[in-house]
Amino acid sequence: MTNNTIALFRNVSKAYKMGESPVFALSKVNIEIKKGEYIAVMGPSGSGKSTLLNILGGIDTPSDGEVYIGDDRIDNLSENKLLKIRQKKIAYIFQEARLLSSLTAIENVMLPFAFRQIKGNLKDKEYAVKMLDKVGLGKRAKHLPHQLSGGEAQRVSIARALMNDPAIILADEPTGNLDSKTGEEIMELFGSLNSEGLTLVMVTHDPQKASHAKRVIRLKDGEVVEDTYNHKFKICEV
Amino acid sequence: MRIYHVALKEVSKRKIRTIYTAIGIAIAVSMLISVIITASSGEVEIFRVIARYGHSLTIMPAETKSQQSLKTFGIGTGSYIPEDAMPNIEKTYQKAIVAGWEKMGQLTFQEGTIGGAAFPPPTFAPRLYEEATVKGSDVIVGGVMLEKELISRFWWEISEGKFMANDDEVILGKLFAVITETKVGDILEIGQSKMKVSGILNETDSPDDYMVFMSLKTCQKIFGKHNKISMINVRAMCPKCPLGDAAIAINKEILGVRATSQSEIATAQSQIFQKTAALLLSFVVASLIISAIGVFNIILGSIHSRLRDIGLLKAMGASRSQLIRLFLYEAALIGITGGIIGFAIGTGLSYVIGPILFKDIVIRVNPLFFLMAIILGTLTTIAASIYPAIYASKIKVAEAFKSL
Numbered sequence: 342m343t344n345n346t347i348a349l350f351r352n353v354s355k356a357y358k359m360g361e362s363p364v365f366a367l368s369k370v371n372i373e374i375k376k377g378e379y380i381a382v383m384g385p386s387g388s389g390k391s392t393l394l395n396i397l398g399g400i401d402t403p404s405d406g407e408v409y410i411g412d413d414r415i416d417n418l419s420e421n422k423l424l425k426i427r428q429k430k431i432a433y434i435f436q437e438a439r440l441l442s443s444l445t446a447i448e449n450v451m452l453p454f455a456f457r458q459i460k461g462n463l464k465d466k467e468y469a470v471k472m473l474d475k476v477g478l479g480k481r482a483k484h485l486p487h488q489l490s491g492g493e494a495q496r497v498s499i500a501r502a503l504m505n506d507p508a509i510i511l512a513d514e515p516t517g518n519l520d521s522k523t524g525e526e527i528m529e530l531f532g533s534l535n536s537e538g539l540t541l542v543m544v545t546h547d548p549q550k551a552s553h554a555k556r557v558i559r560l561k562d563g564e565v566v567e568d569t570y571n572h573k574f575k576i577c578e579v
Numbered sequence: 580m581r582i583y584h585v586a587l588k589e590v591s592k593r594k595i596r597t598i599y600t601a602i603g604i605a606i607a608v609s610m611l612i613s614v615i616i617t618a619s620s621g622e623v624e625i626f627r628v629i630a631r632y633g634h635s636l637t638i639m640p641a642e643t644k645s646q647q648s649l650k651t652f653g654i655g656t657g658s659y660i661p662e663d664a665m666p667n668i669e670k671t672y673q674k675a676i677v678a679g680w681e682k683m684g685q686l687t688f689q690e691g692t693i694g695g696a697a698f699p700p701p702t703f704a705p706r707l708y709e710e711a712t713v714k715g716s717d718v719i720v721g722g723v724m725l726e727k728e729l730i731s732r733f734w735w736e737i738s739e740g741k742f743m744a745n746d747d748e749v750i751l752g753k754l755f756a757v758i759t760e761t762k763v764g765d766i767l768e769i770g771q772s773k774m775k776v777s778g779i780l781n782e783t784d785s786p787d788d789y790m791v792f793m794s795l796k797t798c799q800k801i802f803g804k805h806n807k808i809s810m811i812n813v814r815a816m817c818p819k820c821p822l823g824d825a826a827i828a829i830n831k832e833i834l835g836v837r838a839t840s841q842s843e844i845a846t847a848q849s850q851i852f853q854k855t856a857a858l859l860l861s862f863v864v865a866s867l868i869i870s871a872i873g874v875f876n877i878i879l880g881s882i883h884s885r886l887r888d889i890g891l892l893k894a895m896g897a898s899r900s901q902l903i904r905l906f907l908y909e910a911a912l913i914g915i916t917g918g919i920i921g922f923a924i925g926t927g928l929s930y931v932i933g934p935i936l937f938k939d940i941v942i943r944v945n946p947l948f949f950l951m952a953i954i955l956g957t958l959t960t961i962a963a964s965i966y967p968a969i970y971a972s973k974i975k976v977a978e979a980f981k982s983l
Contacts, residue, residue, distance in 0.1 A: 443588040
């Protein structure tokens, strides 16, 4: 593990009991994610993509192996310590925007601050407006989720993910519910955020979307079958 | 952005759920508030009645046992109290009452008030009883001070005619009037005097029904009993006055009289009322528990429908205690809403129920009842939401996402 490492999977397995015999969602997976990487995790349904993302995000635990976020080993952490990692280092973007319907766009963006146990202040709001501006929705700050299009709602969820200045953003099929044009816009936004140094791990089954990533990891039956770099980008040293 | 902002937004956004849940609480709170307001206002009314009717002293001449037996029915002749002893008796009474309050140490006594609440002054109603034969029938003639007698025997009502206004007028007990076939306007010969019947009393189921009443002065004059009275009825006019102390003081300090307290019945009446109110309250508490079960189901159902949000908040780093707080804040807001609605409905109900239960009731709404309604509504919803909130906080993020 180098100083540049954001996350590390070392022989990570995840098994579920199905009757008598265990079924492996992940099997001895080794992945190192470096700062500033943009990774697409691909694979057919049931290949373990979402399980990998959940373990990386600390919302699921592996059956075996070690998982690190920065210097913190998270596979054996208590719930309380895990939530602090989630608060500070990890942000999620889901297939659906998953905005709280009762909150406006800016309130949804500020939501992570409600759980950071830090008193809110005007600067928080300024920062939230800045994040909304970054995703091109500064003028829709006071709109409720039902007043936003699917693409706009997803942009709000991206702004929300940026609020805690996370070390890594995990996106699970972030364009799965969007039309292709809006999906491309989101991909361009991801590219732009990555070019600013943000580390992104995106689960997708769409090769077109994966082509935006600098690195593609393919899973099959819980195993990494391919880990390649997209040559149209400058290859980083692994 | 704080957790209570999120709770406030959630509660105001989910209006139907909030109102539905709040109404469940409001119904129970309104029942409780209406019972409390009606009971407390009714208690004042009861105390007012007890003050007039229940708490009294009877002061009679001290006499032998054989003479006392005649007084079993509250009437009798032959022994007297000097009328000019009355100021002394009143003074002794007042002094003993003040001392009694001070001894209890919990209420301050000032002129016309007890513990800050206004009460009318006590009434000392003297009577002179004399035996006479009227229209061939033996009868007890009562000399009274009409103004004081009407306070002392507030149930007196005239069925025919009017109360006597002049010294040559009398009123008759109903039975005496019927038996002697006497009518309003008839002239009766009592002693050596001719008296005009000004009115006939309604039946009272007491010895008054077979008596003739005239003014005290006239009675004293006709029967040659100047400055003499047979008894004094003292209406305490306050529900909790230490009448026992007053009776002891009068017996001790005023020679030749015997004062008897008659507050036990009033105390029993008050206790019966309080027990009835307690029984009603227990029914209301039961209804609160039923409401709490309803709230429990609604909140639990709401949590199941919000698994997605719970998963999101946990993924964002919300801790168990923060999630519990979020749900309890929501419950508290619903409880406050229910408490306010319940207070409004309960107050309205007490204005409807109160006059049905207590004649002449004056509904008194204490601001503390408002506070009580809100606290009760809030505590009930919070109590009903504790388990659902803990349940929500235990949901694992991955499970929450899988269930979608």
